[in-house]
Amino acid sequence: MNKDLTVGNPSSVLWRFCLPLFGSIIFQQLYNIADSFVAGKFVGENALAAVGNSYEITLVFIAFAFGCNIGCSVIVSQLFGAGKLRDLKSAVTTTMIASGALCLLLMTIGIVFIEELLTLIHTPPEILPASKLYLDIYIWGLPFVFFYNVATGIFSALGDSKTPFLFLMCSSLANIGVDILFTTAFSSVFTHGVDGVAWATFLCQDISCILALVFVFRRLRDIKTGKFILFSWTLLGKMARIAVPSTLQQSFISVGNILIQGVINTFGTGVIAGYSASVKLNNLVITSFTTLGNGISNFTAQNIGANKLPRVKNGYKAGIKLVWLLCIPFAGAYFFAGRYLVTLFLDTPSAEALKSGIEFLRIVSPFYFIISAKLVSDGVLRGAGMMKKFMTATFTDLILRVALAMTLSRTSLGSTGIWLAWPIGWSVAAVLSFLLYRSGEWKHT
DSSP: OOOOTTTTTTHHHHHHHHHHHHHHHHHHHHHHHHHHIIIIIIIIIHHHHHHHHHHHHHHHHHHHHHHHHHHHHHHHHHHHHTTOOHHHHHOOOOHHHHHHEEEEEHHHHHHHHHHHHHTTTTOTTTHHHHHHHHHHHHHHHHHHHHHHHHHHHHHHHOOOOOHHHHHHHHHHHHHHHHHHHTTTTTTSSSSSHHHHHHHHHHHHHHHHHHHHHHHHHHHHHSSSSOOOOOOOOOHHHHHHHHHHHHHHHHHHHHHHHHHHHHHHHOOHHHHHHHHHHHHHHHHHHHHHHHHHHHHHHHHHHHHHTTTOOOOHHHHHHHHHHHHHHHHHHHHHHHHHSHHHHHHOOOOOHHHHHHHHHHHHHHHGGGGGHHHHHHHHHHOOOOOOOOOOHHHHHHHHHHHHHHHHHHHHHOOOOTTHHHHHHHHHHHHHHHHHHHHHHTTTTTGGO
């Protein structure tokens, strides 16, 4: 059901809209967590390291899919809020066509250069073949990743966050079962372990994508507009103004994480495995808050489109309360129960792997309150189309984290220095994002 975010109590509207988004991203992250869990428990520590090592590269591809999602979502939100339904349909079909072309280009690049990229980030020889195998399978599933992201962006733009949540809940739970099935009962077929994990994810993501596309086209069919333009360069340009900076943001963050992964890889398989387990838990939180920030972007965009600017400020306050309430259980669990959470991914962890995973979680988890507030501020900036300001805050965090990780890792701190880069980068960028929000420029967009 489509939902107008420009009417009703801003706090209640935003909470009802964002909580299903939060649930959706929790289940979406279960895909990656399930891969690491099954690889570590049913295959071995090297398999977990291989999946974790590959994960940072998959985030580059996801960054482009996310750009298509948010570019379409913000513009469709504005058109929906303004009642321009014919342009809304044109924006959707334009995004579908452009996303397909971009996906094909990325698949070609990935197939040709993936081994060189793995070598570039100092992937240890003992996990290089498994990392490449996992990524080869993942790349063939990219079209489903792209079109699923576009479909969920459209649902969010129309104020419907519940439908994609239901798809993800079912497919994520199925993925866990298929992961285990492929690596145990069909271990003779998937002889490398990680290929069974990759094919399970491929299968379940494909099904959720197809279902999402069927439902989104049915939803659009119910919006009566008459004939509309299938591809609009004008609308593509408007979406690109949002999508390109968002893609660059996510891409550079992913590239930064790959550079950090390269530094981590120099400390050996034990540290890689520990980081692979703990960073999945960390990414579950950060991606959840990023998705809530996207929801605030939709809320902001619809209300700016309807010229209801006071609601944006009320939505910002409600967003801060929401993310801080969600921070409490995550920060508490990661800080005090990190040992038990890390061992979920490792059957018999080495001392080095266990130490690295616990230490990472204890260092970063108290700062979830800071990074979540930054992502809410970013949501308003992006929803208002203030992409230069948005990117400034994002790149500040990224540059600091990469530079500090490379520098501090060379000191007596060793791998601990890498983990310390996260809270420092988050804190500086959070102050900057808040100041940009407080400047009030979004009121004049």
